[in-house]
Amino acid sequence: MMEPMTETATPLAVEMRGIVKRFPGLVANDRVDLDVRRGEVHALLGENGAGKSTLMNILAGLYSADEGTVAVDGRPVRFRSPREAIAAGIGMVHQHFTLVPSLTVTENVLLGLAEPRIRLGLGARHAAVAAFAEERGLRVPADAPVWQLSVGEQQRVEILKMLWRGARILIMDEPTAVLGPAETEELFRSLRAMTAAGGSVVLISHKLGEVLSVADRITVLRRGAVTAAGIDAAGRTPAELARLMVGREVLERIEKAPATPGPVVLAVRGLAAQNDRGLPALRGIDLEVRAGEIVGIAGVAGNGQSELAEAITGLRAATGSITLDGREIANRPVLEIIEAGVAHIPEDRTGTGSAPGLSLADNLVMKRYRSAPVGGRIRFRRRAARGIAEALKADYAVSAPSIDTPARLLSGGNLQRLILARELTSGPRLIVAVQPTRGLDVGAIETVHRLLLDQRRAGAAIILISEELDELTGLADRILVMYEGRIAGDIEPELFGEIEEIGLLMTGSRGAAEGAA
Amino acid sequence: MSAPATDRGLLPVTLRVERRLGTPRWLPLAATLAAIGAALVLSGLLLALIGADPFAVFAHILGASFGDLYVLSDTLVKATPLILTGLACSLAFRMRLWNIGAEGQLLMGAWGASAVVLLGIFPAGTPGIILIPAMVVGGMVAGALWGGIAGVLRARLNVNEIITTLMLNYVALSFLRFWVFGPWSEGGFQQTVQFPRDAWLGRLTELSWLIPDVAGMTVHGGFLLALVAAGIVWWVLSRTRTGYEIRLAGDNPQAARYAGIDLKRKIVLVFLASGALAGLAGASEVSGTVHRLQDSLALGYGFTGIVIAYLAKFHPLGVIVAAIGFGALILAGREIQPAGIPAMIQGIVLVCVIVADALTRYTLRVVRR
Numbered sequence: 001m002m003e004p005m006t007e008t009a010t011p012l013a014v015e016m017r018g019i020v021k022r023f024p025g026l027v028a029n030d031r032v033d034l035d036v037r038r039g040e041v042h043a044l045l046g047e048n049g050a051g052k053s054t055l056m057n058i059l060a061g062l063y064s065a066d067e068g069t070v071a072v073d074g075r076p077v078r079f080r081s082p083r084e085a086i087a088a089g090i091g092m093v094h095q096h097f098t099l100v101p102s103l104t105v106t107e108n109v110l111l112g113l114a115e116p117r118i119r120l121g122l123g124a125r126h127a128a129v130a131a132f133a134e135e136r137g138l139r140v141p142a143d144a145p146v147w148q149l150s151v152g153e154q155q156r157v158e159i160l161k162m163l164w165r166g167a168r169i170l171i172m173d174e175p176t177a178v179l180g181p182a183e184t185e186e187l188f189r190s191l192r193a194m195t196a197a198g199g200s201v202v203l204i205s206h207k208l209g210e211v212l213s214v215a216d217r218i219t220v221l222r223r224g225a226v227t228a229a230g231i232d233a234a235g236r237t238p239a240e241l242a243r244l245m246v247g248r249e250v251l252e253r254i255e256k257a258p259a260t261p262g263p264v265v266l267a268v269r270g271l272a273a274q275n276d277r278g279l280p281a282l283r284g285i286d287l288e289v290r291a292g293e294i295v296g297i298a299g300v301a302g303n304g305q306s307e308l309a310e311a312i313t314g315l316r317a318a319t320g321s322i323t324l325d326g327r328e329i330a331n332r333p334v335l336e337i338i339e340a341g342v343a344h345i346p347e348d349r350t351g352t353g354s355a356p357g358l359s360l361a362d363n364l365v366m367k368r369y370r371s372a373p374v375g376g377r378i379r380f381r382r383r384a385a386r387g388i389a390e391a392l393k394a395d396y397a398v399s400a401p402s403i404d405t406p407a408r409l410l411s412g413g414n415l416q417r418l419i420l421a422r423e424l425t426s427g428p429r430l431i432v433a434v435q436p437t438r439g440l441d442v443g444a445i446e447t448v449h450r451l452l453l454d455q456r457r458a459g460a461a462i463i464l465i466s467e468e469l470d471e472l473t474g475l476a477d478r479i480l481v482m483y484e485g486r487i488a489g490d491i492e493p494e495l496f497g498e499i500e501e502i503g504l505l506m507t508g509s510r511g512a513a514e515g516a517a
Numbered sequence: 518m519s520a521p522a523t524d525r526g527l528l529p530v531t532l533r534v535e536r537r538l539g540t541p542r543w544l545p546l547a548a549t550l551a552a553i554g555a556a557l558v559l560s561g562l563l564l565a566l567i568g569a570d571p572f573a574v575f576a577h578i579l580g581a582s583f584g585d586l587y588v589l590s591d592t593l594v595k596a597t598p599l600i601l602t603g604l605a606c607s608l609a610f611r612m613r614l615w616n617i618g619a620e621g622q623l624l625m626g627a628w629g630a631s632a633v634v635l636l637g638i639f640p641a642g643t644p645g646i647i648l649i650p651a652m653v654v655g656g657m658v659a660g661a662l663w664g665g666i667a668g669v670l671r672a673r674l675n676v677n678e679i680i681t682t683l684m685l686n687y688v689a690l691s692f693l694r695f696w697v698f699g700p701w702s703e704g705g706f707q708q709t710v711q712f713p714r715d716a717w718l719g720r721l722t723e724l725s726w727l728i729p730d731v732a733g734m735t736v737h738g739g740f741l742l743a744l745v746a747a748g749i750v751w752w753v754l755s756r757t758r759t760g761y762e763i764r765l766a767g768d769n770p771q772a773a774r775y776a777g778i779d780l781k782r783k784i785v786l787v788f789l790a791s792g793a794l795a796g797l798a799g800a801s802e803v804s805g806t807v808h809r810l811q812d813s814l815a816l817g818y819g820f821t822g823i824v825i826a827y828l829a830k831f832h833p834l835g836v837i838v839a840a841i842g843f844g845a846l847i848l849a850g851r852e853i854q855p856a857g858i859p860a861m862i863q864g865i866v867l868v869c870v871i872v873a874d875a876l877t878r879y880t881l882r883v884v885r886r
């Protein structure tokens with residue numbers, strides 16, 4: 001992007017100086033400086049727990065800094081609430097959306113504003129919101145209730161909300177973690193449109209490739225401190241960025257031993273299930289996974305992948321047959337399925353995979369408190385639980401002040417480590433991993449991949465559901481593509497290179513018969 | 518408008534209220550104590566407003582409830598059912614099951630304990646050592662079943678437990694009235710005959726042959742049962758698998774399901790246990806205090822139990838302290854005119870504690886300009 005070097009008088013959009021933020025037991029931001037220019041996409045990178053979200057929460061008025069100053073458009077500011085930040089032109093889109101599902105897009109955009117005061121006059125408002133969105137390249141159905149929207153559309157509504165309130169500096173915290181490739185492209189186009197009009201964007205992401213494709217400049221944090229301040233993105237490589245983030249070389253390519261598949265562990269026949277709205281989500285799935293094999297499931301979100309994982313793990317009622325080592329487990333109690341050796345890395349870490357108010361220790365023993373050493377016939381042995389928790393916390397490098405810390409205070413990546421630690425230590429027969437690396441930093445992704453491959457070597461059967469094609473082609477021994485509740489294609493490793501082919505299958509523009517090799 | 522650092526005031530710092538990110542361990546207890554202190558100040562101001570001398574009133578309340586061993590014993594008598602209903606509520610609330618039916622469960626417990634005596638299950642002259650445990654069991658079973666109804670409805674049909682437990686309170690009261698006005702009425706009065714001595718829980722005064730000083734003290738075995746119950750609830754919640762499951766399900770039911778916990782069974786179980794605790798309160802009242810069944814039995818103990826559970830932050834041992842405090846206020850209510858004063862103080866304490874609880878989520882910070 002062009003930088004108006006000539007206009008030296010143009011103040012920086014954002015100037016953060018010497019920001020310090022301490023949490024009990026750690027310094028999340030340690031004298032951080034950040035400059036955001038007008039008209040640029042500024043990427044903020046760093047490992048899980050490096051302090052990115054904390055820094056942006058300070059900028060957006062959610063937290064206040066212990067030390068340091070912030071200036072917006074050259075004027076010093078000190079926000080006491082997000083409302084004040086947005087009034088100064090700073091809007092943040094969080095990873096967890098804050099929309100009201102039952103209200104329409106327009107209502108969500110207008111919610112909480114002084115204007116309109118009493119009568120909504122929705123008809124005219126729909127048109128106004130739609131036109132406003134159109135102008136900024138944000139495609140959204142203004143009169144549709146939010147629950148009907150895809151994740152990508154909901155995100156656009158969040159952006160729209162901020163722009164409608166006059167945000168000129170948009171902070172996006174890991175926006176692409178929940179998006180497929182096409183939606184990511186579309187998001188980047190809108191961000192570009194915004195910066196072209198003189199706005200600024202701060203983008204947090206762990207996907208280095210896409211960061212390089214969209215960002216103008218990059219700031220990297222490591223353990224709360226800046227390791228690269230506003231370097232130009234042009235000419236950098238992902239490996240270079242990874243090194244700045246992690247402080248060591250990161251393997252880009254996954255080294256994988258050839259598969260030695262054993263007997264069939266999981267066999268699914270004619271599986272059908274409904275989604276939460278009572279609509280058919282699975283329409284006759286057949287698949288097999290062998291011991292020591294990773295079967296990847298590709299597909300655009302919402303084509304039945306989540307329901308498939310839930311049906312296998314007993315969380316969702318289904319018809320058809322699911323056998324584990326020859327034993328029928330369809331619709332059996334969850335506990336029986338756990339005890340049969342099925343580990344589950346769920347998609348929703350806070351909603352399903354953890355109890356946010358309970359301690360790390362309590363969360364880590366969630367699946368093993370019934371048996372020795374933690375569980376007696378009735379006893380729950382706290383000392384044993386704490387011992388296990390300490391060991392797992394160390395083994396899986398979960399960074400948190402202590403095992404008594406409530407899980408809700410963990411950063412996204414550390415929470416995922418906690419879940420992995422819990423699920424993988426039991427020596428499972430089958431692992432159902434749903435988006436296991438979503439939101440993780442490069443180093444952590446490497447760790448997860450290594451852990452999954454270790455399990456594969458140990459003879460576990462693994463289902464890997466992911467929207468990351470690179471991850472699937474790197475790890476899986478076979479890829480099944482799901483489309484509208486069916487398996488649309490079965491791709492053997494020789495064809496992994498043909499990303500386009502997979503893409504066609506994912507969007508349903510190619511039938512199963514043609515797709516199979 | 519944006520909020521540039523303006524130069525209000527003369528000091529180089531400002532105080533600022535902001536959301537707390539984590540809660541230190543000591544904070545909830547300190548906040549509760551501070552809230553009680555604030556409540557006393559507020560009550561004192563109100564008392565002064567109506568022309569009373571607040572210090573005299575407080576001194577009187579203290580004297581009337583803790584002044585000597587006799588009134589202390591009376592305070593503990595009042596606290597006994599409150600501990601048990603407080604425990605009943607705490608246990609259910611821990612799993613976010615809003616059982617507000619301790620009142621009805623207490624009444625059913627009282628009925629169940631009385632039935633053991635009055636239905637002639639045991640021959641006349643059965644010794645207390647058999648009769649009293651049977652009454653305790655009868656009361657707990659009756660309370661458990663009453664709580665269990667709401668539990669099953671919630672688990673099977675997802676019927677809101679707040680509505681069912683509230684309504685079942687009225688049903689229980691009518692049921693009790695039917696028995697005391699009808700089949701069990703003593704000569705037309707709305708009460709049953711006095712139970713035989715063997716059906717009375719032992720009172721401290723009965724030890725006066727051994728320790729002369731305790732003559733006339735009415736604190737009874739129910740208080741010990743309540744303490745034991747508090748200990749057991751504490752142990753179950755913090756040291757058993759079931760307790761872990763309750764904590765997990767209370768924090769995130771979806772995660773509990775994912776961990777393989779059968780939520781429906783757990784809901785019914787918690788309602789049974791909660792009802793049994795309230796039922797025990799009923800049994801302890803008829804067997805330890807009134808020695809008969811009558812319709813003016815509950816006096817709102819079940820509802821006060823909700824307040825106590827909140828004051829104690831659902832902690833079983835905290836329930837004991839809160840219940841004794843409320844027992845003292847109830848007792849003082851007999852001595853202080855107008856009788857509304859202790860009720861007012863109770864209300865103020867509750868409001869202060871709730872406000873303090875909300876405030877613990879915020880913190881004051883000194884900000885340099």
Ligand SMILES: Nc1ncnc2c1ncn2[C@@H]1O[C@H](COP(=O)(O)OP(=O)(O)OP(=O)(O)O)[C@@H](O)[C@H]1O
Pocket residue numbers: 023024026028046047048049050051052053054055399400409410411412413414439441538539
């Ligand atoms: N409210 C809080 N109380 C205590 N510690 C916190 C709190 N919020 C964050 N932390 C800690 O501060 C550190 C930085 O967290 P932050 O969320 O900023 O990381 P992040 O860079 O956004 O990581 P991720 O990529 O995983 O989202 C982490 O170690 C986290 O555990």
Ligand SMILES: [Mg+2]
Pocket residue numbers: 052053054173411412
């Ligand atoms: Mg973050």
